[in-house]
Amino acid sequence: MSEVATTGSGDIVDLWSADQDLPAWFTKALAVPREEAFIEVGGQKVHYFRWGQRGNPPLLLTHGFLAHSRCFAFIAPLLAKEYDLIVYDLAGMGESEIGTVFEGNQRAQDMVALAEALDLFSGPVKPKIIAHSFGSGVALTAMELAGDRFGGLIICDLMIMRPERLAAHFKGGGGPPGSGKSDRPTNVYPDYEAARGRFILAPPQDVQTPFLLEYMAYHSMRRVDGGWTWKFDPKVFHRSENDQLQWQKAPQRIVDLPHRLALIYGENSKLFDGDSAAYLRELGGGHIPMIAVPESEHHLMLDQPLAFTTALRSVLSLWSEK
Template structure:
């Protein structure tokens, strides 16, 4: 299976946004959203596997990866980026509506996307996303210091860390993520992410009550060993989600599920995506 993606750029509210896609146009679409501080390379190994059955696309949010920075990051603009990429990458070309997969911070935006535009999607898988803020964002966050610039690429890569940190066995995967997270400038090497991204982004502090307002079916996934989606949050999601909503735990996985259990995550996503396409059986009423 070819791993080389098709790539492209769109412009949303003055910022250039880069996307990548795998699989043939015309297949059912699948849009994958990255988490905070990530880049579209996080989804690359999984996207190439999912492309057997889907036209899969992912992209760098503004302020992340190769995409442009903004003075502020309004939520509606993020949603415009997602819809713009889905359109440009051909995810709406199939007869059926596309699907959504979102990790961590991407789950905040993914849920809002499915609340505002869920009629355009067939279902959404929200992966290890708290839906309830732990850190301070927006006007409550303090200005962040600029990233340090290093003379050598390897010096910057050596500072790459998963946040939150977790045990890592796939060293080659971490090296790939680190390679995509750094950029060379006139002064040296630094991380690509907008260093002040959190202060420039105002998120809804608690999105759990909004889960029932999604306009398409949802499924929730978390790593069995995650420290992000706690048991309290997991149970709170179950309490408000519509009856029959799938909740799946990936064994031996931490928050960054695609890093330590990529094959298991792909398998779970395939099952959930297939389930979205099967009409729910209605219970027979009294005769």
């Protein structure tokens, strides 16, 4: 495993921001010093950002399906005074490469290997994981594989429903996280505006901070010969039967996890709501803190970024080692 490229500084001046009236907290966040690099894990390049000072309590963060590390690029800087933060792109998403094996267990093993490669296990404080949606499923498996090496997991709006609600969700055309066709063509659009017109959130929702949606959309695409296309690799849509089974078992797996755990979700989320929390408690999860972010749907960081950060700070403060 070796680091192969390193750059730095923020990305405040981009196509998406040219005509935006951006709030001060956001511009300050993107101005916080950071590292940007690639590291080799399992023969594949993994793209990541790093904020904060080495030696501070480490945090490892990752994103949802078809998203990328910049989901947390305006959240992580708000935690950088107290923590050493790594935010990385999952295989086949963002800037990270994808190999021939990328099922759930492999993704989880890669998460542990990344923490190892970046020396997050060497300090006196165990690294904690913060993961959103699909990334939370990866992190849950990583905790099952190597939970004793981590200091805890904060799951952010992972899709959890009672079996009957889940069946209705599927009947209505919804699918499990990561649904899609792995042989789908990679479309190339003639210009950025055409590509941007195809960018939507899943599940669909309006966002209360439109400039953040523009930021996410811009960094979800890349220039290629002939125009613009998506950064993700279509292979990420392949899901094994074991992956599907593990996801369906997620509610009980969460409750049974013998390690420190908390859940943060959007109060108005379509994938995790108050009934999801009640269901987990009925399964035996009454010991798990479950925090609803007001006026937020599934994409917490795009709806209520500051309230979401406050919720993260609160959990991390309660978990701080004395």
